[in-house]
Amino acid sequence: MPLIPRGRRRATTVAAACSLTLALALGSQAIAAPPSSSPSPTADGATADGAARQYEVGGLATRAERTELARTGVAVDEVRHGSVVVTADAAEAERLRDLGYELDALPSTRQAAAPEDYATYEEVLAAVDEAVAQYPDLVSSQVIGQSYEGTDIVAVKISDNVADDEDEPEVLFTHGQHAREHLTVEMALYLLADFTSQYGADAELTEYLDTREVWIIPSVNPDGKTYDTASGEFQMWRKNREPNAGSSAIGTDLNRNWAYEWGCCGGSSDSPSSETYRGPSAESAPETQAVADFVRGRVVGGEQQITTHIDWHTYSELVLWPYGYTYDDTAPGLTQDDADTFAALGTAMAETNGYTPQQSSDLYLTDGTIDDWMWGDQGIFSYTFEMYPTSEAEGGFYPPGDVIDRETSRNREAVLLMLEYADCVYRIIGAEAEYCAA
Known part of the structure; x- marks a missing residue:
């Protein structure tokens, strides 16, 4: 069936989606608090022992x-x-x-927000379980691995005939690699609620879910997410919670731990105390390895089924694409057509939400990132969305809870645009005959 043209912009279904999110997010279970030695911030954000x-x-x-x-x-x-x-x-x-x-x-x-403004990981898992129970023909979930502390990392599948592995393009959304970026996990809950509540009601979304398979990994870093909020005060925690051998420092930056140009170019740190510590080796973090193994597992008959991907982060309101490890627009494995396609889709998505589109390295070099790995290793058109706000003055990593509904629904049209082009991303530059012919 031909896709519905996107010549118009419909009003979003925020109220329905938000209502479902609240209905799905069930009560939380007890979670372990950070050690009592964790510093508490003073009124101006400083800490007694000079923490971050x-x-x-x-x-x-x-x-x-x-x-x-x-x-x-x-x-x-x-x-x-x-x-x-x-x-x-x-x-x-x-x-x-x-x-x-x-x-x-x-x-x-x-102080602009409180930890209770954001869903706990237990509430996220409860929302997933409730969606599976309420929409068994549309939603399924599976544990794809465990974090360092043994927490289940879950992937949610949304598609018609969800129990079948159909020969359809697949779209992946990953959230919460960096622990303190809680708005990204709220984005996962929004997508889950919107896709389920609007299937059968929104013709365009329904068609996409009938012709694509969507995967959502709501939190790549559940240990870090829990640690950042469990004391009742935000900890500004970024990394996972794995101890580093020979050091008192804890944690690897998961978004510097991917096995493509890992540690190549000064875009990460080899110091365990650094916020951008890349780990002792590529995919050393169990969380990175779990997601990478899941993605590799989507290769069927020698072909990667996942065609497009968004990794959600905060903050700065940006749409970014590979490569991050080099300033060059083209590089091994990234042709001019590839670069033009990345830019065209990235710019089109940014036009829907008001974000700024650019190649990742236009900011500064990074290496071992998920986007570079997704494209360079797996051939997946992969983007980073840096969500609201634009600055630390507007809340930084901890915007107040009353913006969550607005800022998650703000990305709906960008997500639909990615779903539209998932069958042949090169179509956006008019090159479908060359790259996507049957």
Whole structure:
């Protein structure tokens, strides 16, 4: 059946989707709190033992300058005109000053929200279970692996004839690689609620779910997510919770741990204390390996069934695409047609939500990222969406709960656009005859 033209923009079904999200998110179970030694922030965001907080670093106007800063191992949270915002603890901040960087401590925005504004991982799993029970012909779930602490990592499948592995293009959404980015997990709940409540009611969405298979991994980093909120105060935690041998530092940055150009180019750190620590080897983190194994498992008859992917992050309101490890627009495995296709779809999606579209390395170099691996290793058109807000002043990693419905539904049209082109992404540059002929 031919796809419905997208010549118009319908009103979104926010009320129905949000109602279902609330209905699905059942009561939480008890979860372990972080150790009592975890520092508590003061009113201005500082901590008694100098734990991580945000600073503005001035005098950085180019991607090369931003890359040099990132190579120190500090996490770049936000790129501004002529400056960046980073997360650093007191020792890292002092080291940056010793290197000649000018740092201004920023007031904490953590008080803009409360941990209870966001679903716990137990509530996420309950929402998944309820959706499977309510829509057994449309939704299924499976455990694809465990985190370091033994928490189940779940993949949700949404499609008509969900029990069958049909020969249809597949779309993957991954959420919550970085623990403190809770809005991304809310995005997963929104998609689950919207896809289920609107199947059969929204003709366009219904057609996509009849002709594609959708996968949602609601939280790639459940241990980190839980740790970040369980004490009742946000911890600004980014990494997973795996101890590092020979170090007191905990955690690997999952989005520097992927097995494509891992550690190649100064876009990650080899220091376990760094926020961008890439781990001792590619896919060393059990969470990374679980998702990578799942994606590799979608190769059927020698062909990768997943054609498109979004990895959801916060914040800055960006649509990003590969490669991140090089400034070049084209590189091995990324032709000019590939680059043009990435840019065309990325720009089209950004036009629906008001985000800024660009190649990932236009910000600064990163290596070992999921997008580079998805494309470079698996041939999947993979994007990063950096969600609301645009700045730390608007809430940063912890925007208030009253924006969740607005900011998740804001991405509905972009998601539908990705679903539309999942059968042949090259169609967006008019090259379907060359790349997608039967």
